[in-house]
Amino acid sequence: MNELFYDAAPNATRVAPERPGPRQYPAKPREVILFGTCVVDLFFPEAGLDAIRLLEREGIRVHFPEGQSCCGQPAWTSGYAAEAREVARAQLAVLDAGMPVVVPSGSCAGMFRQHYRELFAEEPDTLKRVASLAERTFELTEFLLNVCQVEWKDLGEPTRIALHTSCSARREMNTHLHARELLGKLANVERVDHDHESECCGFGGTFSVRMPEVSGAMVTDKTQSLMASGADEMVTADGGCLMNINGSLDKQQQAFRGRHLASFLWERVSGEGRA
């Protein structure tokens, strides 16, 4: 029998990590870095700009380091760890200034907070910087809610919206709760639930192109439940889901659309309506 375990390491058994307690938030800082994310950079730049405006409105000076690109997630989830690691290393260098890093995407923030330590597990020196980045990384909605403790006057017309939260954001960052609470501060906004709200929209990065059949079925179901919710529009804080859901709606020639939560929030609090 023991020959079955010829190359087993008896002490290599892993236990699940301790459950983290509720996150402790710092006082509102004077300066932050915005990490825009590659999807927002190329496809939804207005959302990034609106995130900057929302932060500036709270009296915070925002820095946007030019050297930033992608958090590394696409390669990481595709199994290309070495390539992801080098891209992650470049972001670590760019974001090293010690300031809070605000990210208008739960999944990229989750990458910084949860997965960089897996990427650099073999590099003890880098891990210290990774821990610092994880500590300083905030998803936009949690930052506005818990660090800035925003109090807003809703300048928009009454509207009904559905909130979609990316899975990594939901499970790694609790973003769905933060966004709900933020939206709750807007007097004229009614948030409606949609069927299977916590279910994945089917994006999953390269999953959407590796498994287009399954991914397509998932996004079709998601768009249908969003449209059936009675909402005027969908908001989400993740560029990947937004690209997936809007791309599918467009293909289905539906009028219903989603948009980035940062843009929605900015429109409500600034009173600047945009088509």
Place this chain on the structure above:
Amino acid sequence: MSQRIPVTELTSGFRDRAEVALADGQLRTNFRTAMDSLMKKRADAFPDEEEREGLRELGNRIKARALSRLPDLLEQLEAKLTDNGVRVHWAETTEQANEIVHGIIQARQGSQVVKGKSMVSEEMEMNDYLAERGVECLESDMGEYIVQLDGEKPSHIIMPAIHKNRHQVARLFHDKLGVEETDDVNELIQIGRRTLRRKFMEADVGVSGVNFAIAETGTLLLVENEGNGRMSTTAPPVHIAVTGIEKVVENLRDVVPLLSLLTRSALGQPITTYVNMISGPRKADELDGPEEVHLVLLDNGRSGAFADAQMRQTLNCIRCGACMNHCPVYTRVGGHTYGEVYPGPIGKIITPHMVGLHEVPDHPSASSLCGACGEVCPVKIPIPELLQRLRQENVKSPAEGPKVKDGGAKYSRKERLIWRFWQTLNTSPGLYRLFLWGATRFRKLTPKNVGPWTENHTAPVPAKRSLHDLAREHLARNGGQ
């Protein structure tokens, strides 16, 4: 028994089978309805989040403790069972396990076997193996009975016939058993029971699985809701239990939380209708029970998973099925699409160790990594993390030495080059900005058809100006940097 192979198995891979399944409206409805109900049952069974999370943590630690001493516990289990009069057999492969089972049946000149539900026997394809040797094997679990009657394989590890609704079962019974077509569920169950009751009395051998094998006392614990497990393990003169080596736990105390996690996660039950604890054959002064009890302990690749610290967590699994119940992929494509014994998230992480990644090259990719499986796993297997690891092993070149059986199944020099290029682009700020400039400037030239993406979406068109551009301008104006 018919040997009809389900149509979906004739096609080549996961994606082909998925396409067939996705087009089957009835199948989609059956799974969605069933999974929604199971998710609700689980949620209702754990009303207290704090208790649930504490129990999951405990379950994780119990399994980790057992796995950390796995070789010792297995030896202890063997010694205790032997003391209790149970004969213990070791099988490294499914072929060996089948030979052992067949040998036991032959020694009794048996020709009829009645089976309680056992996924390990599915791994072994025991029914086919024995049928080829003239031994009839009848499934006695209602779901298993239904799929066997239809020449299918289970589509779920707990509810084998969940892909069928009651009308489909009614038609099947009518076609195969010649009974009047009725879709009264109770009547359908009674029809099955009448057939099975006779078989329990006639069978030479009863086969079952094991939920927990307890090393300290030499006890085999088996949960079920139909009583067929108790019948299969007590009515025939011989009982053969088959199980994987990871099912061993240290003691009975450890079983209490694991059992609660298992039944609540699987079906939302506080406890199953039957909990069988088998500790040996009939003793001289006892009136019933089998004359012989055997345990076959199967490896079938599990020691490969055990050898890797990260993959070892796969062996925490207590086979509750909650991961598949909560999986948006499984819910849409059903269990047969996976083409293997274990479907869903747990199937994706355990099957590669059994059959090798070359046999299931698409399994690791068939996930959006949404994390629902890991969130509900009662023993906290980090399933998304393990899927991610399998993806790494799957794209390794032969020279890099993949660490999972037949790894490197998706190694592609071309794809590696694409990611190298992506790396260069994202680590060279000048090049990245040049890319942004080009993509936004020539946005009108974005192709309308961008491969698989445009099967479900219109092509995404870059914005007129990148955030890099807009932010630089905005911050210069506002005194930022």
